[in-house]
Amino acid sequence: MDEQKGHGIPDSLLKEVKELTRKFFALPYEEKIKIKMSPAKGYRGYQRIGENITKGVPDIHEAIDVGFTTHRCFQYPIISALHMLDQHTWLVCYKELKPGDYGDLGKTMEGCNQWPLDPPKFMDTMEDYINQCTNLSRKIMRGIALALGGSPYEFEGDRAGNAFWVTRIIGYPGKPCENGHDKPTNDVGWYRTNSILVLPLYFITGYIVIDLLSFLFMSSLSNKSSGPHTDYGLLTLVNQDDDITALQVRNHSGEWISAPPIPGAFVCNIGDMLKIYSNGLYESTLHQVINNSTKFRVSVAYFYETNFDTAVEPLDICKQKTGSAKKFERAVYGEHLVSKVLTNFV
Ligand SMILES: O=C(O)CCC(=O)C(=O)O
Numbered sequence: 314m315d316e317q318k319g320h321g322i323p324d325s326l327l328k329e330v331k332e333l334t335r336k337f338f339a340l341p342y343e344e345k346i347k348i349k350m351s352p353a354k355g356y357r358g359y360q361r362i363g364e365n366i367t368k369g370v371p372d373i374h375e376a377i378d379v380g381f382t383t384h385r386c387f388q389y390p391i392i393s394a395l396h397m398l399d400q401h402t403w404l405v406c407y408k409e410l411k412p413g414d415y416g417d418l419g420k421t422m423e424g425c426n427q428w429p430l431d432p433p434k435f436m437d438t439m440e441d442y443i444n445q446c447t448n449l450s451r452k453i454m455r456g457i458a459l460a461l462g463g464s465p466y467e468f469e470g471d472r473a474g475n476a477f478w479v480t481r482i483i484g485y486p487g488k489p490c491e492n493g494h495d496k497p498t499n500d501v502g503w504y505r506t507n508s509i510l511v512l513p514l515y516f517i518t519g520y521i522v523i524d525l526l527s528f529l530f531m532s533s534l535s536n537k538s539s540g541p542h543t544d545y546g547l548l549t550l551v552n553q554d555d556d557i558t559a560l561q562v563r564n565h566s567g568e569w570i571s572a573p574p575i576p577g578a579f580v581c582n583i584g585d586m587l588k589i590y591s592n593g594l595y596e597s598t599l600h601q602v603i604n605n606s607t608k609f610r611v612s613v614a615y616f617y618e619t620n621f622d623t624a625v626e627p628l629d630i631c632k633q634k635t636g637s638a639k640k641f642e643r644a645v646y647g648e649h650l651v652s653k654v655l656t657n658f659v
């Protein structure tokens with residue numbers, strides 16, 4: 314029998330989605346890029362590390378993908394420098410929207426999810442997992458509604474009765490080179506791209522100068538795998554790798570504290586929409602990811618949102634509890650999401 318924690322989703326399923334995720338990211342870059350995220354696919358699919366930075370020359374990696382190798386002496390500093398950038402690789406899927414579902418508001422997000430054929434069972438397992446997360450989140454929201462002094466169904470009907478969802482299947486490369494290898498353990502496509510960019514410099518100056526420049530470059534960057542942010546919707550269920558502590562949350566005193574993984578448990582984040590509904594009684598938690606280990610970390614983050622077209626504003630019961638005035642203006646969830654999706658991609 315499966316071990317189940319109080320949330321009711323089998324531990325074996327939590328583990329299986331992470332295993333499938335690890336297998337997917339371990340595939341060659343050429344394989345993963347078959348389901349490349351693009352505006353035409355409703356921003357669904359695989360996005361490699363640094364895609365947001367390379368926008369404008371989106372096909373550079375494909376154009377130069379001729380597979381030559383470069384001298385290890387300067388691969389180390391260059392790859393290490395890139396490790397310091399806001400970096401991860403992910404596969405994003407959204408609740409599917411048919412053309413016209415939400416008029417102009419929904420246009421950006423219209424599309425079907427892009428699932429890899431390899432590993433087999435990826436799509437079926439993820440869809441099952443997402444359904445279970447949706448049911449669990451609805452139940453948690455009923456508990457939160459009660460805790461706010463409302464009816465358990467406060468977040469149903471027009472608010473979140475037809476909740477939109479997002480699932481981000483994420484990989485964070487480990488620190489390169491300290492594990493005795495001279496390249497990252499997963500093929501994320503940057504290796505060759507950056508080799509060609511620095512090759513002329515290498516020949517002109519020699520790798521010692523490159524080492525020095527890279528060191529200076531590294532020192533000037535932050536070491537965030539995923540920079541500080543809040544999530545957009547109501548709540549997030551993060552299913553993180555069991556043996557790497559990388560997720561950090563900022564507490565009320567402004568200190569970053571680690572959220573170490575507890576096997577079988579989710580980290581549950583409050584999102585921006587719940588902050589608005591609760592008139593600030595719930596804070597959307599600022600968090601970040603720093604993978605300082607040498608291992609490739611995976612996590613699967615499920616985001617439970619409001620209805621796509623819902624205009625979110627503080628609930629009366631929450632305004633009463635916080636001295637009547639509304640602290641936040643109304644926000645249409647779909648607009649908030651689209652603006653975030655477009656900024657992430659640019
Ligand atoms: O990987 C994690 O632990 C957190 C991911 C996250 O915060 C996000 O995708 O919004």
Ligand SMILES: [Fe+2]
Pocket residue numbers: 542543544600
């Ligand atoms: Fe997040």
